[in-house]
Amino acid sequence: WAISRNRYWGTPLNIWECEGCGHLESIGSRAELAERSGNPDDAKVELHRPYIDAVTFTCPDCGKTMKRVPEVIDCWFDSGAMPFAQHHYPFENQELFKQQFPAQFISEAVDQTRGWFHSLMAESTLLFNKAPYENVIVLGHVQDENGQKMSKSKGNAVDPFDALATYGADAIRWYFYINSAPWLPNRFHGKAVQEGQRKFLGTLWNTYAFFVLYANIDGFDASKYTLEYDKLPVMDKWLLSKLNSLITEVDTDLENYKIPETARALDDFVDQMSNWYVRRSRERFWAKGMEQDKINAYMTLYTALVTVAKLAAPMIPFMTEDIYRNLVCANDPSAPESVHLCDFPVANPAYVDKQLEEDMEEVLKIVVMGRAARNTANIKNRQPIGTMFVKAEKALSDFYQEIIEEELNVKEVKFTDDVREFTTYTFKPQLKTVGPKYGKQLGGIKEYLANVDGNEAMDKLNAGENLVFDVNGTEVSLSLDDVLVEMSQKEGYMSEADNTVTVVLDCNLSEELVEEGFAAEIISKIQTMRKDSGFEVMDHIKVGIAGNDKLAAIAAKNEKAIADKVLADSIDKDAVYANSKEWNVNGEKVTISVEKQ
Ligand SMILES: [Zn+2]
Incomplete structure (x- = not known):
């Protein structure tokens, strides 16, 4: 590191050189300077040029004059001196320095790899033989929507203040959190910002607005009630379980600098709170009077909204502040006056019911697949369907079956181990692998596959066996890699499947x-x-x-x-x-x- 620079402005290099014999000395303090020059005023000298250059002293070797060299120090040296220089350590503030050193993390963009990240590390190693920071969050540069570097001359640069005025600070912050890991380059464009604004910020705000609308109609004041867990129905317990799992996830992710993971966890929760919990609980808020069930619904949603506001406050500080102040401070003058002054939420393990979360996850999955099957069959949601068969890892209880029936407008959901009655598989040869091996037999292979029992053949292939048959005297042997598989259904049935769940709608309408x-x-x-x-x-x-x-x-x-x-x-x-x-x-x-x- 060549730390000297030929500049006038800057921190003067503290090296004095003898004009006679070239003897060099490094001066460590004003006191030392005054002692060497013999002039007590030099203990108060202004340490910049030109004043410092006026201080000279006698060479101990040859008796000629020693003068400061003309260079100043590379400004990165000053940046790297930040941890101790800011406290005037070691001359002052020794305790304060010890408390703050090393830093838990520092953050700058990737161009600081050879700049600040390096100068901090070099000086700290030299002085303390220790790294000055425990973690470095290296930010990738922001690019335009095509992945090009933003530049004024190309005209593809976005003025951050225009973007802030257009989309709002929360939406822009959120985009950078959820889009990709901070160390990757980010492509910035308005559409992507608006997408996050709509999906996360919009959904959170609408859920909050829903609560406020009905709380105002009912004059509901959350500070007058407590959440009575034992009285809650399953839906409320489910939301609270998800909420407390979310607290742990967000806390652990942030602790480990997992930024997009944190944002996605918040995004998923808000989506389920709005599109599942509120949608399925809406009528409870419309009920007349203030029965226990309505109190339960209010207190559960209130708890979820306030907790999410606290969890998301570091990421979307403005919207969460609004939500928190209106929901909490408006009714409780003793509460901290800002969400940013609140303690970070702590998970309550007593509210976490993993079985319940898994069961509901399965419900959601079945509902999504059922909707897809309905769409493919082109049957409107208002048209009731008689039966839906479900093959899953485990059957769900009546409670969950009823939710599925209601959501999909199906009279009866039947869990079964076997959906073969309704589905089968069809096969075509995979030409890439079959062609070279059995080019001449291709016609016969197609004919065989067209007539094979689909379920039986699929069982064989899944078990790792080959389909072996004869085409005009040649033995053909096909593995799973040699065939293209498609699931198909019996006339009048529509199915949808993934690795663990198959749903089959009986589309025969009485x-x-x-x-x-x-x-x-x-x-x-x-x-x-x-x-x-x-x-x-x-x-x-x-x-x-x-x-x-x-x-x-x-x-x-x-x-x-x-x-x-x-x-x-x-x-x-x-x-x-x-x-x-x-x-x-x-x-x-x-x-x-x-x-x-
Ligand atoms: Zn000398």
Whole structure:
């Protein structure tokens, strides 16, 4: 490290050289300088040029004059002296220095590898034979959306203040946390920032807004209640279990500088809190009065929101502060006045129920697959389905089965070890491997595979055996690598599978199910018309069904079920009331009308 620089401004190099014999000396303090020059004023000398250069003294070897060399010290030397120089150590603050040295972590971008990271390390090793920091978070550079270096001349640079004004500080911070490990280069573009804004910040804010909306309607004050764990239903216990597992995960990840992992854990939790817990618990908040079940729902969601605010506060300081201050400080003047003054949450192991978390995870997986199967079969969610078969590692209890049935609008979920009745496999030769081996037999191989018992063949291949057969006198032997496998289903069934779970929807709709589907569609259309007509939630109406005898008959048959849902006093065949509209209901044209009573 050539630490001298030919500059005027900077820390003067503390080396004096004899103009006669070239003798060199390094001076360690002002006191030493005054002692050598014999001038007591030099103990107070300004240590910069030109003042310091006026101090000279006699050479001990030849008696000529010793003068400071003209160079200053490389400014990286000053940066590297930060740990001790900031405290004027060792002249002062010895205890303070000991408390703070070495640092737990330092962070700068990758260009500091040969700069600050190095100069700190070099000086600390020289002086203390010890690293001055325990961890280095090396940040990758921010690039443009095509992975190019940002530069003013290319015109692809983003002004950080414009970006902050456009997207907000929380959204930009969040993008950098969740996008990739901090040491990788980050491609910065608005769309990606907005995606995180929508997915995480938006979902968190909407969940919070949902809570506030109903808490205000009910005048709910969380500081007047306590969370009574033993009284909670399974959904609440599930959210609290996930929450306490999240606390441990976030704490451990942050402790280990795992930044994107932390962000993803928060993102997943907020997604499940909103799209599973709140969605499935919504009606509990709509209930009249303040029964125990409603208190449970409020206190569970309140606990989750406040805890998430504290967990996410280091990453999205502004939104979490808003949430915390409104949820906590507004009701509790004794609480810390900022989320950033709160203690970091500590997990309560008594709330963690891993079995419950696993079971619900399976429910969620089955529901996602069931929805996919419904989509492929092109059956709307409002159309009830009779049976869904599920093959999974273990069968879930009735409680979870009912959740699945409700979510997927299926009358019955049946766990089974065997879904072969509904699914089979089809095979085609993998030309890359089969071609070179059995080029001439290819036609025969295709024919054999087209006629093979799919389930039986798949069992063999899965067990590591080959399919062995004869084509025109040549023995053919195919392994799993030699075939392209596709799962297919029996007519009238639709399946979806991964490594552990298979779901099979029975898409054969009985007349009853079809009628129920029509009734559900009619209800949905009437609800839409109520809204479009500007009726209040409590307004009673009359309904007309005209121009379609089939639907009129279905409406008559299901009159009570429909009337209860849409608050109708009557459903009248062939009547056309004030607000009418022609609809296509599952292929049936019908005029539906509504009027306030
Ligand atoms: Zn000399």
